[in-house]
Amino acid sequence: MLRIPCPHCGERDETEFHYGGEAGVDYPAEPAALDDVAWAEYLFVRADPADWFTERWCHVSACRQWFTIDRHTVSDEVRA
Amino acid sequence: MKPAPRLPEHPPRLWKDAEPRKAYDVVIVGGGGHGLATAYHLAADHGITNVAVVEKGWLAGGNMARNTTIIRSNYLWDASAGIYEHALGLWETLEERLGTTVMFDQRGVLNLAHNLSDVREGKRRVNANQLNGIDAHWLTPAEVGKLAPVLDVSERPRHPVHGATFQPRAGIAKHDYVAWGYARAAYELGVDLVSDCEVTGFTQTGGRVTSVSTTRGEISAGTVVLCAAGHSAVLAEKLGVRLPVQSHPLQALVSELLEQVLDTVVMSNAVHVYVSQAHKGELVMGAGVDPHIGYGRRGSFHVVEEQMAAAVELFPIFARAHVLRTWAGIVDVTPDASPIVGPLDAAGDNVWINCGWGTGGFKATPGIGDVFADSVAHGRAHDLVAPYALERFTTGRLIDEHGAAAVAH
Numbered sequence: 001m002l003r004i005p006c007p008h009c010g011e012r013d014e015t016e017f018h019y020g021g022e023a024g025v026d027y028p029a030e031p032a033a034l035d036d037v038a039w040a041e042y043l044f045v046r047a048d049p050a051d052w053f054t055e056r057w058c059h060v061s062a063c064r065q066w067f068t069i070d071r072h073t074v075s076d077e078v079r080a
Numbered sequence: 081m082k083p084a085p086r087l088p089e090h091p092p093r094l095w096k097d098a099e100p101r102k103a104y105d106v107v108i109v110g111g112g113g114h115g116l117a118t119a120y121h122l123a124a125d126h127g128i129t130n131v132a133v134v135e136k137g138w139l140a141g142g143n144m145a146r147n148t149t150i151i152r153s154n155y156l157w158d159a160s161a162g163i164y165e166h167a168l169g170l171w172e173t174l175e176e177r178l179g180t181t182v183m184f185d186q187r188g189v190l191n192l193a194h195n196l197s198d199v200r201e202g203k204r205r206v207n208a209n210q211l212n213g214i215d216a217h218w219l220t221p222a223e224v225g226k227l228a229p230v231l232d233v234s235e236r237p238r239h240p241v242h243g244a245t246f247q248p249r250a251g252i253a254k255h256d257y258v259a260w261g262y263a264r265a266a267y268e269l270g271v272d273l274v275s276d277c278e279v280t281g282f283t284q285t286g287g288r289v290t291s292v293s294t295t296r297g298e299i300s301a302g303t304v305v306l307c308a309a310g311h312s313a314v315l316a317e318k319l320g321v322r323l324p325v326q327s328h329p330l331q332a333l334v335s336e337l338l339e340q341v342l343d344t345v346v347m348s349n350a351v352h353v354y355v356s357q358a359h360k361g362e363l364v365m366g367a368g369v370d371p372h373i374g375y376g377r378r379g380s381f382h383v384v385e386e387q388m389a390a391a392v393e394l395f396p397i398f399a400r401a402h403v404l405r406t407w408a409g410i411v412d413v414t415p416d417a418s419p420i421v422g423p424l425d426a427a428g429d430n431v432w433i434n435c436g437w438g439t440g441g442f443k444a445t446p447g448i449g450d451v452f453a454d455s456v457a458h459g460r461a462h463d464l465v466a467p468y469a470l471e472r473f474t475t476g477r478l479i480d481e482h483g484a485a486a487v488a489h
């Protein structure tokens with residue numbers, strides 16, 4: 001079980017959270033300007049490193065806020 | 081209840097680990113089921129024997145050692161019917177082909193429906209399967225109860241059984257015997273099996289990958305074939321390619337040995353559990369992936385807890401069983417729950433990739449070994465793998481198998 005540090009409520013069990021995947025994937029500023037390759041990249045491709053990873057979580061069972069943490073995907077060590 | 085087949089004796093040493101040579105015609109990265117089956121078919125069907133399978137751990141110690149061995153072909157779309165049914169056909173003759181026992185046991189697979197949308201989706205899949213010549217049936221709750229008497233098909237459970245799809249030719253096999261069978265057959269045909277040899281990088285020159293760096297030295301390669309399952313994204317990144325793949329922990333568990341009470345496989349997407357009883361008697365159970373990505377080969381306990389709660393709801397007598405052992409593998413999940421197979425042009429003209437089988441690639445092992453080797457040998461994608469090209473994410477020709485593959489493996 002991961003322990004996730006919510007910036008508003010403190011560290012809680014993973015079961016209180018919803019996972020949001022890679023952080024910093026912004027909706028394209030000009031979607032119509034994207035070609036198929038760039039659009040596919042935005043829709044389908046996310047980083048998948050065996051390393052430190054910056055990711056989104058939502059504290060659905062409490063404050064319902066989205067936030068970002070760093071987690072090592074091999075050791076599961078978390079940095080708020 | 082059918083009597084359980086008798087376990088054969090443990091086989092003697094089947095192959096000798098090779099010292100890697102300086103160069104090979106084909107270097108296969110990843111010694112799981114897919115890498116070994118591909119090597120076997122390259123050698124057996126295409127006369128390409130100057131082949132190395134390089135494996136970072138011990139042979140077939142990745143997902144091949146960790147899966148719950150469910151074999152079926154009742155997926156929704158035509159492309160899936162093509163590859164999974166081809167594989168199922170090969171499973172039916174695999175023992176003769178490899179000359180080893182693999183304990184393929186066609187005990188049938190039930191996919192339970194617990195609500196109206198499950199029923200609709202299940203019937204749609206049965207119809208689609210029948211149009212593709214795949215044995216698929218829709219069963220009423222009473223018929224389900226006959227096949228699996230320990231399953232509670234009354235209205236009592238929180239998620240009552242409203243029916244199920246049933247594929248009689250589906251079943252299970254002994255995963256280690258399958259891997260060892262392919263390894264021995266490939267070894268006898270001259271393939272080098274190199275374990276304890278991690279690929280750490282690639283040399284790309286002139287639009288080709290000319291050599292592979294490993295923890296046991298540099299190996300030149302005519303063709304490079306990636307079969308690294310849960311580490312595909314990490315390897316592709318070393319080749320400068322970002323794959324639409326996310327690597328998740330996937331867990332399974334077994335109970336202690338029990339008397340035979342279940343002689344078919346039962347899966348439920350809605351309540352997130354599936355169960356079969358192994359030949360020795362342990363209940364083998366699995367569920368869906370852990371939601372987050374991870375390479376630690378361990379999942380969270382709450383996933384196991386939820387899966388057990390669902391199992392006990394469906395099978396009240398399982399409340400008395402004990403969990404003996406849980407484990408996890410790392411599975412490479414794609415956005416449409418279908419694999420990625422084909423040339424990896426962005427990495428080089430001589431690079432092929434086979435990945436993205438996620439939670440369900442064991443069943444494909446004989447089929448993909450056959451057609452992937454055929455593709456590599458002829459330098460073009462075999463008809464059965466062509467739909468699985470990486471380009472489908474750009475063209476939009478996705479093969480969405482979430483209904484057939486979300487929890488069911």
Ligand SMILES: Cc1cc2nc3c(=O)[nH]c(=O)nc-3n(C[C@H](O)[C@H](O)[C@H](O)COP(=O)(O)OP(=O)(O)OC[C@H]3O[C@@H](n4cnc5c(N)ncnc54)[C@H](O)[C@@H]3O)c2cc1C
Binds near residue numbers: 135141145150437
């Ligand atoms: C718990 C669990 C249950 C499952 N249940 C089922 C099921 O019931 N039915 C089904 O069909 N499928 C199931 N699967 C999925 C199935 O196991 C996989 O899809 C399939 O095994 C993948 O192909 P493979 O056998 O080649 O993979 P693997 O056995 O994982 O082989 C890949 C190999 O590549 C090696 N490798 C990785 N990186 C490197 C590197 N850099 N250098 C050298 N070698 C490397 C790994 O060590 C590994 O041995 C399950 C998986 C898990 C984890």
